[in-house]
Amino acid sequence: MGLDILVCIKQVPDPDHFSEVRLDARTGRIVREGIPAIINPLDRNALEEALRAKAKVSGKVTAISMGPPQARKALEEALAVGADRGVLLCDTAFAGADTLATATALFCAVRKLGRFDLIFCGNETVDSGTAQVGPQLSELLDIAQVSGVREVSYTGDNTLEVKRVLEHGYMRVRLKLPALLCVTKDTNQPRLPTVQSIMEVAGKEMITWTATDIGAPREHVGLKGSPTCAVGVYESKSGRRREIMQGSTEEKVRRAVTRLRELGAI
Amino acid sequence: MDFSLSREHEMLRDMVKEFADKELAPRALELDNKREFFWEQVRRSGELGLIGVINSKEYGGTAMGHLARMILIEEISRVYPPMGFFHQTGNLFMYAVETFGSDKQKKKYLPALCKGEKVSAFALTEASGGSDAAGLQTEATGDGDYYVVNGRKMWITGVEPADFVGFVSKTGDKFSVFIVEKGTPGFEVTRREETIGLRSLPVNEFALTNCRLPKENLIGEEGRGLVCALTTIATIGRTGAAGVALGVARGCYEAALKFARERVLYGKPIAGLQAIQFMLADMNVEIEAAKWLCYNTAWQLDQGKTSRDLAVDIARCKLYAVDVANRCAYRAVDIMGAYGLSPEYRVIGLLRDALELGVAAGSQEIMRVTIGATITR
Amino acid sequence: MTGREMGSSGEIWVIAEQRGGKVAEVSLELLGKGRKLSRELDLTLSSVLLGDGVERAADELVFHGAEKVYLFEEERLGYYQGDAYARLLTDIAREHGPEIILIGATEIGRELAPRVAARLGTGLTAHCIDLHIDEVDGTPRLVHMVPGWGGNLVMHVVCSEKRPQIVTVKPGILPKPERNEDNKGEIVRVKPRLRADDFSRMETVEVVEETAEGIPLEPAEIVVCAGWGMNALGDLSKAKELAGVIGGVVAGTRPATDRGWVGEDQMIGQSGRSVRPRLFISLGASGAMHYTTGFTGSQVILAVDKNPQAPIFQVADIGIVGDLGEVLPCLIEELKKTG
Numbered sequence: 001m002g003l004d005i006l007v008c009i010k011q012v013p014d015p016d017h018f019s020e021v022r023l024d025a026r027t028g029r030i031v032r033e034g035i036p037a038i039i040n041p042l043d044r045n046a047l048e049e050a051l052r053a054k055a056k057v058s059g060k061v062t063a064i065s066m067g068p069p070q071a072r073k074a075l076e077e078a079l080a081v082g083a084d085r086g087v088l089l090c091d092t093a094f095a096g097a098d099t100l101a102t103a104t105a106l107f108c109a110v111r112k113l114g115r116f117d118l119i120f121c122g123n124e125t126v127d128s129g130t131a132q133v134g135p136q137l138s139e140l141l142d143i144a145q146v147s148g149v150r151e152v153s154y155t156g157d158n159t160l161e162v163k164r165v166l167e168h169g170y171m172r173v174r175l176k177l178p179a180l181l182c183v184t185k186d187t188n189q190p191r192l193p194t195v196q197s198i199m200e201v202a203g204k205e206m207i208t209w210t211a212t213d214i215g216a217p218r219e220h221v222g223l224k225g226s227p228t229c230a231v232g233v234y235e236s237k238s239g240r241r242r243e244i245m246q247g248s249t250e251e252k253v254r255r256a257v258t259r260l261r262e263l264g265a266i
Numbered sequence: 267m268d269f270s271l272s273r274e275h276e277m278l279r280d281m282v283k284e285f286a287d288k289e290l291a292p293r294a295l296e297l298d299n300k301r302e303f304f305w306e307q308v309r310r311s312g313e314l315g316l317i318g319v320i321n322s323k324e325y326g327g328t329a330m331g332h333l334a335r336m337i338l339i340e341e342i343s344r345v346y347p348p349m350g351f352f353h354q355t356g357n358l359f360m361y362a363v364e365t366f367g368s369d370k371q372k373k374k375y376l377p378a379l380c381k382g383e384k385v386s387a388f389a390l391t392e393a394s395g396g397s398d399a400a401g402l403q404t405e406a407t408g409d410g411d412y413y414v415v416n417g418r419k420m421w422i423t424g425v426e427p428a429d430f431v432g433f434v435s436k437t438g439d440k441f442s443v444f445i446v447e448k449g450t451p452g453f454e455v456t457r458r459e460e461t462i463g464l465r466s467l468p469v470n471e472f473a474l475t476n477c478r479l480p481k482e483n484l485i486g487e488e489g490r491g492l493v494c495a496l497t498t499i500a501t502i503g504r505t506g507a508a509g510v511a512l513g514v515a516r517g518c519y520e521a522a523l524k525f526a527r528e529r530v531l532y533g534k535p536i537a538g539l540q541a542i543q544f545m546l547a548d549m550n551v552e553i554e555a556a557k558w559l560c561y562n563t564a565w566q567l568d569q570g571k572t573s574r575d576l577a578v579d580i581a582r583c584k585l586y587a588v589d590v591a592n593r594c595a596y597r598a599v600d601i602m603g604a605y606g607l608s609p610e611y612r613v614i615g616l617l618r619d620a621l622e623l624g625v626a627a628g629s630q631e632i633m634r635v636t637i638g639a640t641i642t643r
Numbered sequence: 644m645t646g647r648e649m650g651s652s653g654e655i656w657v658i659a660e661q662r663g664g665k666v667a668e669v670s671l672e673l674l675g676k677g678r679k680l681s682r683e684l685d686l687t688l689s690s691v692l693l694g695d696g697v698e699r700a701a702d703e704l705v706f707h708g709a710e711k712v713y714l715f716e717e718e719r720l721g722y723y724q725g726d727a728y729a730r731l732l733t734d735i736a737r738e739h740g741p742e743i744i745l746i747g748a749t750e751i752g753r754e755l756a757p758r759v760a761a762r763l764g765t766g767l768t769a770h771c772i773d774l775h776i777d778e779v780d781g782t783p784r785l786v787h788m789v790p791g792w793g794g795n796l797v798m799h800v801v802c803s804e805k806r807p808q809i810v811t812v813k814p815g816i817l818p819k820p821e822r823n824e825d826n827k828g829e830i831v832r833v834k835p836r837l838r839a840d841d842f843s844r845m846e847t848v849e850v851v852e853e854t855a856e857g858i859p860l861e862p863a864e865i866v867v868c869a870g871w872g873m874n875a876l877g878d879l880s881k882a883k884e885l886a887g888v889i890g891g892v893v894a895g896t897r898p899a900t901d902r903g904w905v906g907e908d909q910m911i912g913q914s915g916r917s918v919r920p921r922l923f924i925s926l927g928a929s930g931a932m933h934y935t936t937g938f939t940g941s942q943v944i945l946a947v948d949k950n951p952q953a954p955i956f957q958v959a960d961i962g963i964v965g966d967l968g969e970v971l972p973c974l975i976e977e978l979k980k981t982g
Contacts, residue, residue: 013792015933021792030796080277099769100761128791130769132757139761144845146725147754161848166750168908169853171723176844182754192285195315195328198277227766228808231786232799240944241960244951252963253973256945259961265922265943266865266889266978530951 002058003117003177007050007083008106008134009043009065011074012127023233030233039074042122044081044190045183049152050120051082052188057154060084062113066094066105072208076201080193085205087113093211096223103136104225108216109209110141117158119180123147131182138180146173147182269558275337278330282338285314286345294346298615303466304349305427311349312382320357320502321364325372326380332501332567336509336560343513344520347619348466350513354506354626355423355467358388359432361502362443366486366494371445375430387425388503389433389472390495392418396625397632399434399492404474406435406444411481413437415444415452415474421625426455426468432485433474440489444479452477463618500573503627504584508560511587511623515556518591518598518616519549525602536601545601549594556587578640585633591620652740655686656807657709658732658755660747661700662850668814668861669747671707675820676774676812677745678708683776684783686742687711691735693728693835695721705828707820712828713739715835719842722850723751725758727841733762735833741807743785748811760809766802767809772816785810790936815861815917816940860909865891865922866938868911871898872927872948872967879904881971882926888978894918896928911937927967930955947971 013021013035022031050061063078065071066089075086087109094105110116119141121134131147138145150170151163158177163170165184211221218224243259245252260266271279290307297304311317319335321327335357343350360379363371378384394401404417415435425431429448434441446453452475459469486494523546526537536542563579573580595617599606606613624630657677659670674690681688689711690704701712715731736744736759746756748770760767768787776783787800787810802808860866867886869879879893886893895905897912910916912934919940926947928934935958938944946959947970956962963970 018792018933021796023796030792076273077277077280080281098766099757100764100766103761128769130757130767131753132760132767132769135754135757136761139758144726145754145758146845148750164750166850169851171847171851172849173725173845173847179845192314193277193281194313195278195319195330195334198274198281199328199330201274201277227764227805228768228787228800228802230798230800233791234797234799240958242956242962243960244956244962244964249965249969249973252965253970253977256961256963257974257977260922260943260945263943263960265945528950528952535952 002060003053004115005050005053005059005061006110006113006116006119007043007047007061007063007078008119008121008137009047009063009074009078010040010122010125011037011065011067011071012040012125014038015126023235028233037070037073039077040122040125042124042183042185043074044122045185045187046120046122047078047081047083048188048190049181049183050118051191053118053120053152053154054082059117062087062116064106064109065089066097066102072206075206077193079201079204079206080198081191082197083204086207088206088208089214090208091210091212093216093218093222096226096229097221098226098228099130099132100136100227101221101223101225103133103140105211105214105216105221106133106137107140108214108221110137112209112214115178117177119143119178121180121182123182123184134180134182141178141180144175144179145181146175146179149181149183150187152181271333271337274330275334278334279337279341281314282316282341285310286342290342290346290349295609295612295615297346297466298348299465299609301465303352303427303468304346307349308352308385309382311353312380317353317356317382318360318376318380321360321376321380325364326377327360327364328380332505332564333561336505336512336564339506339509340512340516340560343510344517345513347510347514347517347616348464350510351464351467351506351619351622351626352424354503354510355387356385357502357506358498359386359430359445362388362432362485362494362498363445365497366443366490368482370482371485375445379430384429385424385427386430386432387422387428388498389419389422389425389431390499391421393420396421397629399496400441402434402436402441404433404435406437406442406479408437409478412478413444413481413484415446415477415479418471418473420471421459421469422472423464423467423469425472426458426470431472434491434495437488437491440491441495442488442491443485443494445483445485446474446477446479450477450479461622463615463620463622465618497573499627500577500580501567504580504633505560505564505567507623507626508556508563508584508587510626511584511591511620512553512556512560514591514616514620514623515549515553515587515594518594518613519546519553521611521613521616522546522549522598522601525605529602542601545597549597552590552593556583556590559583559586578637581628581633581636584627585630585637588620588623588626588630591623592617595620652742653686654689654711654739654741655681655684655743656736656741656745657688657690657704658744658746658752659690659692659700659704660749660751661692661694661697663852664694664697664700666700666703667747667749668819669749669752669812670704672814672817672819673745673747673812674704674708676817678820680743680774680776680785681710684742689713689741691715691732693720693731695719698830701830703822705826705830706822706824708826709828712830713833714830715833717835717837719837720835722847723755724842724845724847725754726845727835727837728755729758729762730841731835732759736763736807744807744809746809746811748813752811756809756811763805763807763809765805765807765809767811768800768802769811770813771810772797772812774810774812813917815919818919860892860894860911860916860918863892863918864920865889865924866894866911866918866920866941867891867924867926868894868896868928868938869899869904869926870896870928870934870948871902872929873899873904874902875927875966876968876971881967881975885924885926885971885975885978888975889922891920891922891924896934925955925959926971928955929953930958947974
């Protein structure tokens, strides 16, 4: 028996290289080329939680991602840690999507793949960090959803209880499957692939679908399907004084304290 | 020519890199200073399938091959050379049993070794020399269903904690390879050497005094031991040492580069000074060259070529990579000035580790002997 | 051009969050911004509040500028209930058609906002750092400013057609408005007609408060933040001493938190807290972008680091390049001396 489990993953630029991002002066667009890509860190936690669920209550784990062709690598990494199947949604029609349009594309794919009992997402991505796709996908699928999940307990008979973090404390929420859970970096420790599991990747199913394959209406995905859009991107300017104190340590400190008083800080 | 690594090899590298950075790096300095080994990390390495990469799945291995082994040893050694060297020496016995041993032996020894639950060592060197293999003195005399063995081995890495030890002995006027298990009467590990490098790996002498070993402890046929030993050392030992050297060289290079970018002298980072740039450039070139020499050799082993076919390739990559590691380590210490000599930083440890690689699996001069004799034949 | 020409009801809403009857700081901050926008766009500033026994909280919303409060009170709404809250908010939004909805990007807000936005089929912009009005072809539009790429870039986002346009803002980014008990506002009690299926697939059964270690971060006037460079001193005692001398609160960067020097709720940065104190002192943190976004709203920033090339000096007002071991004792002495 077991559960059909889905994990949504995204390939993102490596945060260690964020400072290298540039704006194309001519088009005003973000230049991502040359910045190495990784699987979104929290998506690894989502994958790990899915694999643990599979181990606990048995089932099959599908990893899905909407992205350019290179996002395939992120799906392969998911297969390498133990996902059973990978699905890549790749189409120029998906480009420029905001979170609602992204959730719509994922929804169409889920509709084609069939019912899922449990869906795991990372709470947010490191690049845009909206934390919106998970909740929005759950709405389109009309299933229960909780973000900030720290702990999952399988209480049997299609029910779950989760511990959900708050700023100062936590909440316990009871859920009925099907459900979508967004996990945090503290939820678990993502496993590393093993040599064995790496070698098993080649034998696993990897599907690539276009917008047409999943029956996604063009006006609901990509830029066309995005209620919000960026009208400009700017490098962050800092209007700071940048006064570096000079002299010996004592002189620097004395001058700094004086300046802080002058500025009304102390 | 397509020099790109397969998807599986890239994934392996990423996994080992993360393993090394997250699980080995934090304690590397401390363990080196304390001369302690990472025994729990050995088990972890087994869990990840890294130890048995050249062993078949039937016996618990992952059979990913020699190039995979080269890459994983390199990535581990970049951060913690003793562990990379452990893969070098630890795989010797495993290869010997897999290639020359009986099915019974494979089933008995390999699974636990692949898992990292047990460890092994392989002993050739004696007081009479390692380079002069044929001059060894340890002797095994037949006695019914047993052999009685007498002799002393020296400079054997990893024998102190080893559960299983493979060693070369004279049998009559030929040579054989035997297995002795920890706790066997007449087998005693004696003094530990105060090695200058790879300090976390114990190097000891051991003595065999009227040690009785059953005939089933022979690996392969009696009298065919030299082929077993030399093939094993070439295929596994030399390539492993080369892999460690690659890792050490890269570790030095990365540390020096990072330092040069951050260290400010005369108002700007020293990475802007030509002298420093030249040193880094030389490191960059040599590491790249060593890398391809090593990878190509490993790849050819994966294509089924024997260590005899590849005698020159194997000797060449060990010779060059180890020389590069030593040069890079020295340059890194130089670039980092006083910090380079400080035990708080990595590079002085890497320099010491690089020194140890010279005599691993055959000295640098033996590599030259192999190459020189073959090319002038 | 007025806001009324943009949408139907002429309202700008702040969905207020409360815990145990106390209004979250971020909701008050949003009322401040909401007030400004409501004047510029000629809209009514309203707030929506759900809970149980939260009348005093509703009053607080009015004292901070809400002209109208839609109040849903019911025992079963005492805790945040995902399905119930989402449905009630969606229904009332459809009924009244606000132009703009502002929600705090809190743990709950970040879950609730996208669900409501999806139900309404409208746009949602997350964790804005500011909102302003500009004009396109004579029509005013709301521009949402969003940091991305660890804070290196700022995106200007709009929701051109769909209404309401929904925006979330992180706590500690916007200034809190003045509290005025003379403010008058209309409290509209809405009967939350709850249904069985509001709780059948999902129900919050318990909320557990865990008090944070030390003084809360967000309202502090002075924050002393320890970075990885404090490693050279071994512990935070000097940082704590400095904080003590000037009446500040101690916080830490991600590496400091990982090290165990400060708790998770005292972590400053993209994935942690944002603060905007009068004075922010950064000690031994190089100034990676995902850290600096946590305090760019500070009035004055003092940075101390041993590396003159550290990016922190680009975002600081006053910079001291030096060894923390030398600078800190000296700084503490100087501050004690001059009182």
